[in-house]
Each structure stands twice: as structure tokens, then as C-alpha cells.
Amino acid sequence: xxxxxxxxxxxxxxxxxxxxxxxxxxxxxxLGAMTVRLLLTLLGLLTLLFFLVRLSGDPAGVLAGPSAxxxxxxxxxxxxxxxxPLLAQYAAFLGDVVxxxxxxxxxxxxxxxxxxxxxxxATLVLLVTTMLVSVAVGIPCGVLLDRGGRxxxxxxxxxxxxxxxxxxxxxxxxxxxxxxxxxxxLPAFGSGTAATLVMPTLALATFAIARTARMVAAELEQxxxxxxxxxAAAKGASTRRVLWRHALPNAFPAVAAALVVEISYLIxxxxxxxxxxxxxxxxxxxxxxxFARDYPVVQACVFVIGVFVVVVNVVGDGLLRALDPRIARxxx
Amino acid sequence: MRRRGIDxxxxxxxxxxxxxxxxxFVGPMLLGPEAGQQALGERLAPPAWLPGAIDGRPxxxxxxxxxxxxxxxxxxxxxxxxxxxxxxxAVLVGMVLGLVAGYWGGWCDRVIMAGADIWLAFPFLVIxxxxxxxxxxxxxxxxxxxxxxGWVLPTRVTRTIALRVRSEDYVVAAAGAGASDxxxxxxxxxxxxxxxxxxxxxxxxxxxxxxxGALSFLGLGVKPPxxxxxxxxxxxxxxxxxxxxxxxxxxxxxxxTVICANALGNxxxxxxxxxADVIDKEVVP
Numbered sequence: 001x002x003x004x005x006x007x008x009x010x011x012x013x014x015x016x017x018x019x020x021x022x023x024x025x026x027x028x029x030x031l032g033a034m035t036v037r038l039l040l041t042l043l044g045l046l047t048l049l050f051f052l053v054r055l056s057g058d059p060a061g062v063l064a065g066p067s068a069x070x071x072x073x074x075x076x077x078x079x080x081x082x083x084x085p086l087l088a089q090y091a092a093f094l095g096d097v098v099x100x101x102x103x104x105x106x107x108x109x110x111x112x113x114x115x116x117x118x119x120x121x122a123t124l125v126l127l128v129t130t131m132l133v134s135v136a137v138g139i140p141c142g143v144l145l146d147r148g149g150r151x152x153x154x155x156x157x158x159x160x161x162x163x164x165x166x167x168x169x170x171x172x173x174x175x176x177x178x179x180x181x182x183x184x185x186l187p188a189f190g191s192g193t194a195a196t197l198v199m200p201t202l203a204l205a206t207f208a209i210a211r212t213a214r215m216v217a218a219e220l221e222q223x224x225x226x227x228x229x230x231x232a233a234a235k236g237a238s239t240r241r242v243l244w245r246h247a248l249p250n251a252f253p254a255v256a257a258a259l260v261v262e263i264s265y266l267i268x269x270x271x272x273x274x275x276x277x278x279x280x281x282x283x284x285x286x287x288x289x290x291f292a293r294d295y296p297v298v299q300a301c302v303f304v305i306g307v308f309v310v311v312v313n314v315v316g317d318g319l320l321r322a323l324d325p326r327i328a329r330x331x332x
Numbered sequence: 333m334r335r336r337g338i339d340x341x342x343x344x345x346x347x348x349x350x351x352x353x354x355x356x357f358v359g360p361m362l363l364g365p366e367a368g369q370q371a372l373g374e375r376l377a378p379p380a381w382l383p384g385a386i387d388g389r390p391x392x393x394x395x396x397x398x399x400x401x402x403x404x405x406x407x408x409x410x411x412x413x414x415x416x417x418x419x420x421x422a423v424l425v426g427m428v429l430g431l432v433a434g435y436w437g438g439w440c441d442r443v444i445m446a447g448a449d450i451w452l453a454f455p456f457l458v459i460x461x462x463x464x465x466x467x468x469x470x471x472x473x474x475x476x477x478x479x480x481x482g483w484v485l486p487t488r489v490t491r492t493i494a495l496r497v498r499s500e501d502y503v504v505a506a507a508g509a510g511a512s513d514x515x516x517x518x519x520x521x522x523x524x525x526x527x528x529x530x531x532x533x534x535x536x537x538x539x540x541x542x543x544x545g546a547l548s549f550l551g552l553g554v555k556p557p558x559x560x561x562x563x564x565x566x567x568x569x570x571x572x573x574x575x576x577x578x579x580x581x582x583x584x585x586x587x588x589t590v591i592c593a594n595a596l597g598n599x600x601x602x603x604x605x606x607x608a609d610v611i612d613k614e615v616v617p
Contacts, residue, residue, distance in 0.1 A: 041450045049462055165590040167542040169549045169562075170583040173569060181573050261452075268457030272546050276569075286458065287550055290465040298462060305458055313453055 027321070035314050042306040043097070049299055050093050102303065103296040105289075112296035116282060116304040123270055123281035129201045130266060131259055134208035141209060142216025142251070143243065156213070163210035168269045172203035172276045189278035200273045207269070208262065212255055219251035253324035260316030264309055342599035345592035352589060353416075356408030363402050370396040376575045392577040394568065404581040407559035410471060410548075411586070414560075415541035417475040422482030422540075423533045427525060429483070430490025435498060435517060445491070448484045456481045457546060464552045471554060474544060481543055482536045489532050490525050497521050527604040534597035538590040545586050561586050 068076070084092075096102065102112040144156045166174075179199060180188035190196045223229060224247075232246045233239075271283030278284070282301055289297035374397035377386040386393065391400040433444040460477055467473060497503055503520050511519075541561075547553045548562030556563060561582035568578030 037446070037450065038453060041454065045454065045459065049466070161591070161594075162587075165538070165594060166587050167545050167590070169546055169565065170586060173565065173572065173579055173583065177572050177576065177579075264453055264455040267455040268546075271455075271457055271461070272550065275550055286461065287552075290461060290552070293465075298465065302458060302462055305455060309453060309455065 027318075031314055031318060034317065035310065038310040038313060042303070042310060043094075045306060046093075046097060046299060046303060047090075049302060050090065097303070102300040105297050106294045107292060112294075112300035113304070115297050116285060116300040119280060119282040119285040119301075120304060120308070122279065123267075123274070123283060126197065126200055126204065126270055126273070126279065126281060127263075127266055129197060130204045130208065130270075133201055133205040134212050135255065135259075137205070138209040138212025139216050139248070139251075139255070141213035142220065143248070145213055145217035146220040147243070160210040160213055163206045166206070168203055168207065169272045169276055171206055172199065172273055175199045175203055176276075189276075196277070196279065200277045200279050203276070204266065204269050204273050208259075208266070211258060211262070215254050215258060216248070216251045219254055220247055223247050223250050253320065256316075256323060257320055260312060260320065263312045263316075267305060267309065339599065339603070341595065342603065345595040345599065348588065348592045349596065352408065352585070352592075353412055356405045356412055359405040360402050360409075363399070363405075370398055372397050376571065378575070379577050391581055392575070394564075394578045395571060395575070400577060400581055403559050403564055404561070404585060407561045407564050407582055408585055410554050410558065410560035411541055411544055411562070412589070413471055414474045414478060414544045415537050415589070417471075418478030418540045418544075419482060419533050419536040421475060421479035422536055423486045423529050425479060425483045426486025426488075426532070427490050427529055430487040431494050431517060431521065431525065433487070434491035434494025435513070435521060437495075441491070444487065448487055452484050457543065460543070460547060461550070461552055464547065469547070469553055469555065474547070474553065478540045478543060482540055485536065486529050486532045489528050493525050493528055494521050497524050527600070531597050531601045531604075534593050534600060538593035538597075541586060541589050541593070 100113055102116075104110060105112050105115055108115065141156055141160065144152050145160070148156060176188050176199065179186045186198055187193075187196055188199075229242055229246055232242045237245070267283070270281065271287065273279065274281045274283040275287050282305060286298065286301040286305075289295075289301060374386055374389065374393050375395055377389055377393040377397075378384050379392040379400075380390045382392075389399050389401070391404065393399055394403060429444050433441040460481065463477060464473070497520055498516075500520075503516060506516060506520065544553060544560065545562035545565070548560040549566045551563070551566060553562055554560050556567075564582040565579050568575065568582075571578055
């Protein structure tokens with residue numbers, strides 16, 4: 001897992017680090033290269049979207065929607081500059097992206113970027129609670145998976161296997177059936193209150209919990225008979241102290257790295273969960289816009305999600321290196 | 333593990349998968365076309381063991397009175413075609429790219445691996461949603477799309493193994509004795525790459541069946557009335573309170589398929605040691 005993050009960063013690493021430059025400079029250069037690379041990818045993604053919309057038949061028809069009158073079609077065509085050559089359109093599109101101008105929503109008439117950004121905070125809340133839960137539950141589960149008795153290990157292991165095999169949307173429906181339909185404890189859908197956050201978080205976190213647990217168990221197994229643990233035990237530290245103070249911290253970098261790498265999986269999951277629970281985040285906004293054929297909003301949502309992923313990757317990579325110097329050393 | 337009798341950990345999941353495939357593709361023919369038709373008089377009938385069940389509708393009916401057994405099996409045709417097809421495509425693409433990157437190295441390697449890293453960093457479902465929205469969602473489109481969703485893992489595994497095999501003494505010796513690249517790849521690299529990729533293929537099937545499910549659950553998979561496990565579940569969600577069986581059967585099928593695909597992967601990995609460590613490192617279980 002760590003390898004994923006480390007590998008995902010560094011075109012500069014293959015070149016020999018120039019002599020005389022400090023670690024600071026190298027780090028800045030590496031982060032810069034990584035940012036540029038990811039932003040270029042983002043641009044590529046938007047470009048792909050641009051050409052797909054243009055090439056799949058009449059874009060004005062797509063953009064204006066199936067119920068548009070011929071006059072409306074003409075207006076859209078002129079408004080978008082669709083009578084110009086494709087490359088000129090593409091240049092204009094790139095200019096708009098750089099100026100963060102994604103046009104206005106076909107339906108609400110509001111700024112597409114504003115619509116996408118407005119939906120982002122709710123998704124961030126969901127992602128943060130999911131990460132907290134997956135760590136808070138995953139680490140103890142991992143300890144049980146490694147240190148528990150035979151029965152505990154079997155039970156936890158089986159639940160983790162199940163947790164990884166049940167798709168998020170199936171799990172979400174199961175939760176709705178159980179807690180909303182049968183027990184009536186929680187609202188089945190909506191957003192804004194704490195109660196509406198519980199089931200989406202559970203649905204999204206389950207897979208991450210299982211991954212965290214497996215990772216923690218694997219790390220614990222790896223350090224099991226290392227000298228420093230024996231030394232700690234010989235000094236008179238309790239079993240519990242040896243586990244929590246000495247053994248477990250070894251797993252933290254891997255867990256943290258997984259959280260960064262998995263941000264893209266988590267966002268994919270969040271899209272499904274938000275639609276299922278009618279939770280007003282950017283994922284639901286995206287799917288709604290797709291069904292409404294509101295392409296400016298679709299492009300803005302993809303852009304915002306992409307930028308968010310880039311930021312998490314770049315910042316996360318920096319944090320990981322601060323957290324675990326071994327990563328930086330391994331690549332140097 | 334395999335000394336005595338048959339290895340259940342391998343043959344049980346394999347058997348269940350084969351059975352599922354046969355049932356999905358042969359079953360609807362045996363049940364006849366009539367069962368899949370709408371019958372508004374038979375809406376929302378429960379499974380056979382509950383009061384109010386209708387004869388010949390063992391798993392109940394959906395909101396249009398269609399037989400759930402037939403619908404679930406028909407839905408499986410799409411989900412399995414897309415899942416297995418795309419996993420196969422992904423592994424083939426991944427093996428070619430991985431061999432190029434790992435065996436020839438150089439700038440090919442750098443470009444391919446950079447592409448893989450970048451591709452992984454972006455949320456695939458978001459890309460897939462946007463693409464499906466624009467180009468539509470026939471089965472071939474979905475297969476191509478999900479091939480794009482799964483190519484990174486086999487590429488990485490193949491590359492790592494190819495890189496390792498290439499520097500083994502016996503390969504270096506063979507190359508020194510004048511063996512051609514093609515010979516070396518065919519004779520020494522492929523035999524180690526293939527089993528590892530079969531393991532990866534198995535895991536990928538599970539992952540892609542889930543993604544296909546998610547896409548069609550969101551309404552962006554195959555178009556109704558064509559069934560797929562994901563869109564049956566989506567159709568059944570409003571009836572959760574009164575007719576849980578609409579959601580239950582396709583959901584169960586997805587879970588069983590994924591568990592079996594993962595179990596098969598694990599069993600194969602235990603069986604052939606070639607590349608097991610590489611896979612362990614790449615697939616966080």
C-alpha cells in the first residue's frame with residue numbers, strides 16, 4: 001500500500017538528486033512535479049469529457065436537453081460558439097477552465113462551479129466521519145485479528161471477509177431495511193442532521209474498516225518477534241503497553257498511507273452512498289446533473305472532485321513523509 | 333494441502349461460480365419466456381414459502397409481476413458478461429503492458445507506470461459515470477469501460493514479476509547463449525506471469541461485478557427493461573418495506589459471486605507460489 005503512494009509521486013526520483021541541494025529543495029521539487037503531473041491529468045480528464053460531449057452527436061442537442069425547441073437549440077449553439085471550428089472551441093474551453101469559468105447550470109442558471117462547490121462540504125463531512133470510524137473500529141479489529149483467541153480470530157476474520165464482499169449499495173440497503181424500515185431508529189434518507197450521517201458513514205466505512213484491520217494485523221505479525229518488542233517486555237512493560245506503545249505504532253504509517261491512496265475509492269463509494277441516502281453532496285449533484293443532461297455542472301463536479309483528489313494526494317504525501325522518514329529514505 | 337483428496341477451498345468457489353454462470357445462461361431458457369413478462373395481476377407476490385405466494389413463482393414477483401427467479405438469472409447474464417469480459421480484457425491489457433514495462437524497461441516502463449499511478453489516483457466511478465452519460469451504456473461499452481477500470485493491477489503484478497525473472501541467472505545465461513527476446517518471454521517469463529495473472533483475474537472479476545452493480549444501481553448501466561443485478565436492486569428499493577425479495581435475490585447473487593471470486597483467487601494464490609508475494613503486496617486483501 002505504502003508502495004502505491006510512494007510510487008505515485010515521483011518522476012524526479014529516477015534522476016540523481018543534484019548535489020549541494022538541500023532536502024528542502026528536493027522535497028519542494030518533488031511536490032511540485034507531483035502537483036503538475038496530477039493537474040495535467042485532471043486537464044486530460046476534462047479534455048476527454050469535452051471531446052466526448054462534442055463527438056457524441058449534436059452537442060447543442062445534448063446541452064439543451066431533449067425537449068428544446070429549434071430556437072432554443074440555435075441560441076445554445078450561438079451561445080456556446082458551436083459554429084466555430086473544434087480546435088477554436090477547445091482553446092476557448094481551456095481558457096474557461098483556467099479562469100475557472102464552467103458556465104452556468106442549464107436548469108438553475110446559477111454558476112456551475114458554484115453549484116459543485118456548494119455541494120462539496122457535505123461530502124467532506126461524510127468522508128471525514130468515514131475515515132474516523134474506519135480507523136477507530138479498524139485498528140481494534142486488526143488487533144483482535146492478530147492477538148485474539150481462535151474463536152475471536154475466526155469471527156473477526158469472517159466478518160472482515162464479508163465486509164469486503166458486500167458492495168456498498170447492498171450494505172446501504174441492508175442498513176435502511178434494518179434501521180429505518182424495521183427498527184425505525186434512523187431516517188432512511190436526507191441530509192443536514194447528525195442522524196442522517198450515521199447510515200451513510202456506516203455503509204461507506206465498512207469496507208475501509210476491513211482493509212484497515214487486515215493491514216494492522218499484517219503489520220503486527222511482521223514486528224511480532226523483533227528485538228525491540230522483546231526488550232520492552234524484558235524491561236517489564238505490560239503486554240498491553242508493549243502492544244499499544246511499541247508494536248502498534250508500526251502500523252500507523254501504512255494505515256495513514258491507505259487513507260490517502262483510498263481517497264479515490266472512497267469518493268466513488270460516496271457517490272453511490274449519497275444517491276442511495278439522498279444525501280446532498282457532490283456525488284449526488286453529479287449524478288443528478290448527469291440525468292438532467294446538465295453538462296456544465298457535470299464538468300464542474302468532475303473538476304472539483306479531481307482537484308480535491310489532487311490536493312489530498314499532494315498534502316497527504318507530504319504528511320506521510322513527515323510521519324515516516326523511512327518512506328523518504330527508501331526512495332532517496 | 334492438496335495431498336489427500338480434492339482441495340475444497342479451490343473447487344467449492346469454482347463450482348459455485350460455474351453453477352451460477354450455467355444457471356444464469358441456461359435457466360431462463362428452461363423457465364420459458366412467459367415468466368419474464370409483465371403480469372400486472374401478479375404484482376409483488378412473495379416467495380413460495382410465504383402466504384400469498386403464486387404457483388410457479390418460487391422467488392416471488394416484482395412490481396410488474398415478473399418472475400423474480402427469471403429476472404435474477406437474466407440480470408446475471410449482463411452482470412457476469414460484463415464482469416468476466418472486462419476482467420479478461422483487463423488482464424490481457426495488463427499482461428501486455430506489464431511485459432513491455434518490465435521486460436524492456438526504459439522509457440516505456442516509465443510512461444506505463446506513471447500512467448498507472450495517475451489512473452489509480454482518480455476516482456474511477458466518477459470517470460465512468462461521466463463517460464456513460466455521454467457515450468451510452470451497451471454491454472460492449474461497459475466491458476471496455478470496466479477494462480479501463482481494472483488494468484492497473486495486472487499491469488503492476490506482471491511488471492514486477494517480469495522484472496524479477498529477467499534478472500534471474502538462468503535467464504541471463506539463456507540470453508547470453510543467444511536466446512531471442514521472444515523466446516525468453518515465452519519460455520521463462522510467461523510461465524511465471526500467467527498463474528499470477530489468473531489469480532489477479534479472479535480478484536478482478538469480483539471487483540468489476542461490484543462496479544457494474546454500482547453503475548446499473550445508479551441507473552447508468554444497461555437500459556431497462558434489460559435486467560442487471562444492479563438495476564433490479566434499484567427498482568426494488570422503493571418496495572423495501574413490502575417486498576424485500578426484489579432486492580434480496582440479486583443482492584445475494586452479487587455477494588455470492590464476489591465471495592467466490594475472491595475465495596478462488598486466494599485458493600489459486602495458495603496453490604501456485606509464482607508471484608504470490610507480488611500479489612500480496614499489490615492487492616491489499
